[in-house]
Amino acid sequence: xxxxxxxxxxxxxxxxxxxxxxxxxxxxxxxxxxxxxxxxxxxxxxxxxxxxxxxxxxxxxxxxxxxxxxxxxxxxxxxxxxxxxxxxxxxxxxxxxxxxxxxxxxxxxxxxxxxxxxxxxxxxxxxxxxxxxxxxxxxxxxxxxxxxxxxxxxxxxxxxxxxxxxxxxxxxxxxxxxxxxxxxxxxxxxxxxxxxxxxxxxxxxxxxxxxxxxxxxxxxxxxxxxxxxxxxxxxxxxxxxxxxxxxxxxxxxxxxxxxxxxxxxxxxxxxxxxxxxxxxxxxxxxxxxxxxxxxxxxxxxxxxxxxxxxxxxxxxxxxxxxxxxxxxxxxxxxxxxxxxxxxxxxxxxxxxxxxxxxxxxxxxxxxxxxxxxxxxxxxxxxxxxxxxxxxxxxxxx
Numbered sequence: 001x002x003x004x005x006x007x008x009x010x011x012x013x014x015x016x017x018x019x020x021x022x023x024x025x026x027x028x029x030x031x032x033x034x035x036x037x038x039x040x041x042x043x044x045x046x047x048x049x050x051x052x053x054x055x056x057x058x059x060x061x062x063x064x065x066x067x068x069x070x071x072x073x074x075x076x077x078x079x080x081x082x083x084x085x086x087x088x089x090x091x092x093x094x095x096x097x098x099x100x101x102x103x104x105x106x107x108x109x110x111x112x113x114x115x116x117x118x119x120x121x122x123x124x125x126x127x128x129x130x131x132x133x134x135x136x137x138x139x140x141x142x143x144x145x146x147x148x149x150x151x152x153x154x155x156x157x158x159x160x161x162x163x164x165x166x167x168x169x170x171x172x173x174x175x176x177x178x179x180x181x182x183x184x185x186x187x188x189x190x191x192x193x194x195x196x197x198x199x200x201x202x203x204x205x206x207x208x209x210x211x212x213x214x215x216x217x218x219x220x221x222x223x224x225x226x227x228x229x230x231x232x233x234x235x236x237x238x239x240x241x242x243x244x245x246x247x248x249x250x251x252x253x254x255x256x257x258x259x260x261x262x263x264x265x266x267x268x269x270x271x272x273x274x275x276x277x278x279x280x281x282x283x284x285x286x287x288x289x290x291x292x293x294x295x296x297x298x299x300x301x302x303x304x305x306x307x308x309x310x311x312x313x314x315x316x317x318x319x320x321x322x323x324x325x326x327x328x329x330x331x332x333x334x335x336x337x338x339x340x341x342x343x344x345x346x347x348x349x350x351x352x353x354x355x356x357x358x359x360x361x362x363x364x365x366x367x368x369x370x371x372x373x374x375x376x377x378x379x380x381x382x383x384x385x386x387x388x389x390x391x392x393x394x395x396x397x
Contacts, residue, residue, distance in 0.1 A: 001131055003336055003390070009130045010389045013123055017389065018106065018382060020044055021119035022099030024081075025108035031149045034059060034081040035302045041081070041122065041143045048126045050141075058156040059303045061143035065125045065135060072137030073325075074163055075396055076360075078154060078351060079118035079171030080147030083110035084374050091376040105379040113373040116380030117171030117366035117388070118143055124392035135396040140165060147351050149299055152307040154351035158358050167325045168355040169395070172346060173368035176337065176387050178329055180321065180363050181356070182346040183232045185314030186262040186272050186294075190215070193289040196246075196254035206287050208256045212242075214283040215290075216258070222279065229265040231318060232345055237262045259295065263347075269294065269313060314349045317356035325361050332394045333365075337387055346370065365391070 029037035038061040045053035045063035052064035061081065067074075086096035086109045094100040094107035101107070106116065121141050128135060140161075144153030172179070192212045197205030216239055226235035238261045244253040262272060273292055280290040294312030301307070319326060321343050333341045347370065352362040367384035 001133060003394070005131055006127060006336075006393055007390050009127045010386065010393070012130070013126060013389070014386060017119055017123050017385065018101070020122065021106055021111070021116055021380070021385070022101075024115040024119060025099040025106065025111055026097055028097055029081050029083060029110070030085065031082040031146050032300060032302055034145045037061075037081045038143060038145070044122060045141070048122070049129060050125070056156065056160065057303060058153055058301045058305050059145045060153045060157060062157070063122070063141040065139040065141070067137040067139065068134040069136050073166035074138045074140070075135070076140045076142060076165035076168045076355070077121040077124070077171070077392075078142045078144060078168055078355070079114040079121055080145070080153065080351065081118070081143045082145055082148050083113065083115075084148055087376065093377070096378070101382075104382045106382060107379040109378055111372075111378050111380040112173055112368040113378070114171040114173070114366065114368060116385055117173075117368050120367060120385055120388045120392060121171055123389060124396065127389065127393040128396065133397070137166070138163065139396055144351065145301055146299060146307065150297060150307060150309045151351045151354055152299065152301060152305075152309060154354050155309065156305075158354060164358070165355075165360055168352065168360050168362040169329075170350055170352050170362065170364040171366045171368070172350045172352075172364045173370040173373060174364045174366045175369050176333070176365070176367055176384055176391075177342040177344060178326060178333070178363055178365055179344055179346050180326065181232065181318035181352065182316055182349055183229070183235070183263040183265050184316030184353070185349050186264050186267065186269050187312045188260045188262075188272065188276060188292045189295055190258045190260055190276060191255055191291040191293070192284070193255045193291070194253070197252050199250045199252055202252060205252050206285075207252050208254070208288060211284040211288040211290070212256050212258060215279055218279045218283045222275070227264070227266040232265050232316065235262065235265045235267060264316065315353035315357055317353055317362065318345070319356070319361055319363050323361050323363075326363055329363070329365055329391075329395050332391050336390050336394065348373070365395075
């Protein structure tokens with residue numbers, strides 16, 4: 001068996017691969033609503049002859065291919081079934097659930113995050129099966145739920161699997177290079193308490209907008225002094241949601257809330273709290289009370305399980321470049337696609353934070369492109385999917 005044999009077998013699956021990717025895109029699967037996509041995946045795994053194919057207690061779609069060597073490394077291929085809201089459909093050239101094909105690209109919500117990659121992962125074992133070959137070790141292909149809102153699906157797998165994988169490969173966007181980790185995320189809700197009055201008599205109240213504005217301007221000044229990691233880059237903070245709780249335009253609100261989304265290169269939640277409190281003490285008037293709380297979520301899977309996760313903290317991770325799993329994948333890409341892959345890092349967070357925290361070497365390899373995620377131009381390139389499909393089976397050997 002050589003690379004040309006792999007490519008020939010993969011090319012024979014091209015139409016089926018494209019069809020499955022389109023079906024996934026045509027199946028809406030917002031967080032907590034992934035049931036149809038999970039069932040579609042299990043049916044496909046069964047049709048492809050997986051040794052096991054099922055949904056677990058939280059609703060993940062899981063397929064198992066038994067390897068030929070019980071002592072060989074166990075791989076988990078992990079992508080998520082859920083996607084973010086399509087938003088304003090008028091901004092889309094192609095309907096977000098169309099799966100339209102144009103210029104050798106498949107369009108639709110989730111194509112680049114991560115349905116295009118997941119289709120490749122599901123079909124990778126089939127390439128080997130057509131060549132009469134088993135993977136060396138067992139392979140778990142997992143389409144997980146609720147990644148976009150905290151990663152309950154992957155956390156559930158790790159807590160309930162009988163076999164701990166030796167390596168996890170994420171389908172998050174890497175442009176067919178290799179990504180080794182990302183910064184952590186720390187999300188606080190900052191609340192500024194004033195005194196609500198009629199807008200015609202502001203002197204009778206305490207307007208919290210001014211305190212919030214002073215806080216944000218001072219925070220902006222301090223950003224360059226936050227931590228930097230030589231690989232992951234600079235810590236950033238982005239104020240995102242601003243909420244007052246009033247809808248009348250002639251009322252000064254009694255309080256305002258701001259979500260502060262930090263992507264941390266090393267700060268802890270406690271350190272971040274101290275930073276925010278110090279800024280507030282410096283710039284906010286004494287009659288404005290401030291409060292900082294980690295963002296919390298209450299979520300439920302489509303199977304009815306409650307998610308106990310604290311949504312304000314997202315761990316970071318970084319896999320060593322000389323990891324044997326990384327070096328093997330890099331060698332496969334070089335020998336198959338003719339280039340040495342970049343070993344780089346994601347800007348956003350992934351479920352790899354949970355697998356890495358469990359002590360499992362974790363990296364990403366995917367045909368998807370990071371800049372397309374969560375956009376109205378969401379798509380995946382068919383040629384890049386095929387290149388990825390040429391490589392995945394060899395990684396599993």
